[in-house]
Amino acid sequence: MNVLFIGDVVGRPGREAIQTFLPSLCQEYALDFVVANGENAAGGRGITQETAQSLYELGVDFLTLGNHTWDQRSLEKTIDEDMKIIRPANYPSGVPGRGYGVVSKNGVKLGVINLAGRIFLTPLDNPFRIVGEIINKLKEQTPVILVDLHAEATSEKNAMGHFLDGRVSAVVGTHTHIQTADERILSQGTGYITDVGMTGPTDSVIGVKKESVIRGFLTQMPFRHEVASGPIQLEAVVLAIDECGRARSIERVQRYRE
Numbered sequence: 001m002n003v004l005f006i007g008d009v010v011g012r013p014g015r016e017a018i019q020t021f022l023p024s025l026c027q028e029y030a031l032d033f034v035v036a037n038g039e040n041a042a043g044g045r046g047i048t049q050e051t052a053q054s055l056y057e058l059g060v061d062f063l064t065l066g067n068h069t070w071d072q073r074s075l076e077k078t079i080d081e082d083m084k085i086i087r088p089a090n091y092p093s094g095v096p097g098r099g100y101g102v103v104s105k106n107g108v109k110l111g112v113i114n115l116a117g118r119i120f121l122t123p124l125d126n127p128f129r130i131v132g133e134i135i136n137k138l139k140e141q142t143p144v145i146l147v148d149l150h151a152e153a154t155s156e157k158n159a160m161g162h163f164l165d166g167r168v169s170a171v172v173g174t175h176t177h178i179q180t181a182d183e184r185i186l187s188q189g190t191g192y193i194t195d196v197g198m199t200g201p202t203d204s205v206i207g208v209k210k211e212s213v214i215r216g217f218l219t220q221m222p223f224r225h226e227v228a229s230g231p232i233q234l235e236a237v238v239l240a241i242d243e244c245g246r247a248r249s250i251e252r253v254q255r256y257r258e
Contacts, residue, residue: 001144002029005172006036007235010200010207011044011227017199017234018058021255029238033110034059037174039066044207044227046071049078052085062103064114066150066175067121088116089134090125100134102141111138117151135167143245147171154194161192169241172196177206179235183250191247197235204228231258
């Protein structure tokens with residue numbers, strides 16, 4: 001099974017990058033599933049049902065979220081009905097939506113878990129404590145399980161990779177919007193990368209207009225987060241996973257257009 005995981009999609013430029021690059025990636029890698037982190041897909045903050053639908057129409061099979069899950073408040077009313085989108089599983093009980101799910105396609109199934117880190121972010125429930133029970137539930141349906149850990153600290157992501165090594169097919173990090181160069185197969189067969197990167201405007205600071213961000217650093221004054229324009233990029237990883245759920249390879253993907 002070949003799975004493409006697309007790094008944090010930022011606004012309209014991110015959606016344009018998927019439209020531009022995904023068809024050729026599907027052909028090049030014979031992809032079975034396409035998963036994307038969509039927590040910044042609507043105007044750079046959060047996601048709406050309309051934005052999610054546009055990503056599905058572009059060929060994305062499943063969406064994960066993160067700390068900006070509720071920035072677009074309309075999602076609270078629709079997330080329970082959409083079985084192709086999940087938010088971090090370590091939100092407290094009673095919060096709308098689900099933290100894990102299974103997507104089926106052409107007779108095969110992929111399980112996906114979304115977790116949020118606790119270091120330098122608003123702390124949710126402990127993801128290390130809750131993930132084991134979720135894995136057991138998903139393994140009743142499929143041995144192929146992908147974990148998106150949306151977290152700031154590289155140490156937290158690295159620890160989760162080793163904690164889940166041999167228990168899931170892959171642990172991929174999101175949130176920092178900067179692709180790391182540490183993709184590898186861990187000792188027990190789990191694919192790992194600290195951060196998949198960003199899909200959106202290249203000439204930016206993590207997707208935001210660079211002038212605004214630099215002014216904020218210079219003055220310590222608040223600024224409006226506006227999505228940048230111009231050249232676009234898609235950053236992702238391609239995972240080859242066998243029928244037993246072991247990752248056989250993980251490859252970083254970078255595509256750019258001026």
